[in-house]
Amino acid sequence: MRIKVHCQNRIGILRDILELLVDYGINVRRGEVGGDHGNAIYLHCPNLINLQFQALRAKFEAIAGVFGVKRVGLMPSERRHMELNALLGALEFPVLSIDMAGSIVAANRSAAQLLGVRVDEVPGLPLSRYVEDFDLPALVRSNKSRVNGLRVQVRGDVFLADIAPLQMEHDDSEALAGAVLTLHRADRIGERIYNVRKQELRGFDSIFQSSRSMAAVVREARRMAPLDAPLLIEGETGTGKELLARACHLASPRGQAPLMALNCAGLPESRAETELFGYGPGAFEGARAEGKLGLLELTAGGTLFLDGVDEMSPRLQVKLLRFLQDGGFRRVGSDDEVYLDVRVICATQLDLSELCARGEFRQDLYHRLNVLSLHIPPLRECLDGLPGLVEHFLDQASRQIGCALPRLMPGAFEKLAAYQWPGNVRQLENVLFQAVSLAEEGAVNAEHIRLPDYGVRQPLGEFSLDGSLADIVGRFEKAVLERLALEHPSSRALGRRLGVSHTTIANKLRDYGISR
Structure with a gap:
């Protein structure tokens, strides 16, 4: 038995308590002094039984300075040990x-x-x-x-x-x-910090809006979030589609209900189906005898986030379409109809309208998903917000590492600004965390910015985005023709390469002053 003696902190009180136990033949295996203010003594007495404890309670409380005594489940050190093991194990x-x-x-x-x-x-x-x-x-x-x-x-x-x-x-x-x-x-350090920050920040506060384009997206999202209709979020990898989906969920009337996420990319059709819709008892060999609830049922009343919906198989597209139409579905291996109230938010890196045109995605499902839509621009189109974003991530990284906020040297920022960022904001965060971990003497220099394929010439070089759309398209077309004219010796060959007539090519080469 373990007991806690609530007592005054005076000289000799522990001796008086132990003498009482000795008189009754009670062995003390371990003792600890603790409590919030050092006003408790904990004793582990293996051979003390409840009947003896009840008889001794009055004698304990008769000792000068003892206010009370009670049984406890654990000694303080045992509790700390168990909590520490649970924490470290997690x-x-x-x-x-x-x-x-x-x-x-x-x-x-x-x-x-x-x-x-x-x-x-x-x-x-x-x-x-x-x-x-x-x-x-x-x-x-x-x-x-x-x-x-x-x-x-x-x-x-x-x-x-x-x-x-x-x-x-x-x-x-x-x-x-x-x-x-x-x-x-x-x-993986940047990924870990990214996940920690996602859990610490909630809603739209978790989305940094230093760019005008991102601020506009968030304004649209705030208006759409309370509307109880499907939402389609488009954007490249690392732009924060799941972050935006969670923000919309939290800002909706369903914000107190669960949000479940499923990444459809790379999942076999059978696995994706059982994860999403669940299965009935004995649905297949190796299935649980009692069956399994799918994410839809676990999300009842909340929001389901489907990432990579463009990779969903045709059969699953049919089942998802039916659920969006009438709220019903069947578990795998079951004939029972299940009806639920769940809002669906989907995300994709591809243009679903183009997939529909090629017959790779159901057009009726696309129209069901595209009731509300948001497009997150890539980082390379939001470079007006790059200084603020860089400063934010440097601050986050230095706080996590526990070092002083480093200075970003001009050469390092120029390197960041010239990069194309295929991994977008997530890649920027990871790169800056690594840079802070490598920085010496409180300064992030260009050599600390480690970017894959940095310095590789872009396919069409650089051209200005000034002027009207016709001006920009003209400069782009000229860049295409200048590059391909070096590889194709005649107007006919270049015309075949681009799928137009040789006359069109000859006229454009003359208009742009390009000679072979």
Whole structure:
């Protein structure tokens, strides 16, 4: 049995309590002094039974300074240990406790998997066996303070390490007990921060609107959010389609109901169907005996977000169309009709109208989904908001890493502004987080901005966007003809390449002053 004695903090009170237990032959295996103000004593007495406890209660309370005594389920240290284990077990990134001899004292499950051992095999393992050229005890002794974002190699993989010394209140280095080492994969750190920020920010506040184009999209979204009709969001990868969908859900009358998301891209048809519509008992070999609820039923009264709807199979398109028409569907392997009230928001990277024209997407489904529509422009079309966006992400990254806000040098910004950003805002955030982690002396330089394929010549070079649409299209057409005229020796060959007559090509080459 574990008991808590609520008492006055006076000299000798613990002795008086223990003497009472000794008189009655009660063994104390463990004792802790705690409470919010140090006004409680916790005792673990394995052989104390409830009948004895009830008889001793009055004697406890007769001790000077004791206000009350009661049973508790756990000692404070046991509760902290269980909570810490639950917390560490829930973390996806590795966490290790290291002593000043360089040995691992404890680790969570993710760290054990990284080291290739079981959790119970971790204590006593030398850190140097797994981490290359890294003397943690020496680093802790020399710094005596937290270190964030240190690049280390663990079993050949690069991580960013956060190191928190275990130190007494005074600064005597002999009091150092070790450190807690938290590892983050360098290639996924931006994604982790992106997900953390998505959970911290809610609604339209999570969408940074430094660009005029994005501010206009958000204004439209705010008007559409309360309308209880399907919504189609178009935009390239990384533009924030799911973020916008969640904001619209939270701003709608369904905001307190669940929002469920399904990414249709890459899912086999059978898997996508069971995930979306569920299945009945014994629907197929290996199915649960009781069946399974699909996302639609789990979302009842809320919003279903379908990302990559353009990759949905024709059969699933039919089932989704029927649900949008009358709110009904059948689970896989079941004849029972299920009717639900769910708002559907879809997202796509492609132009669904073009897919309909090619017969690759049902036109009737497209019209059902396209009751309300939003288009998120790519980052390369929102460069007027790039300075504010960069400043925002630098601030976010420095807060997460725990360093001072670095300065962005002119060369680094020029590199960012000249890039085409195929991964859009998500790519920008990841690149800037990596840049902050690499920055030295509080400055992000051009070499810290690591961009794939940076410097590769764009297919049509650069041309001005000034003037009317006819002017812009004319400059674009001239750029196309100048490039292809180098590869095709005659007007006939160039005409065949572009699908027009050789006379048209000859006239355009003459009009634009292009000679071969």
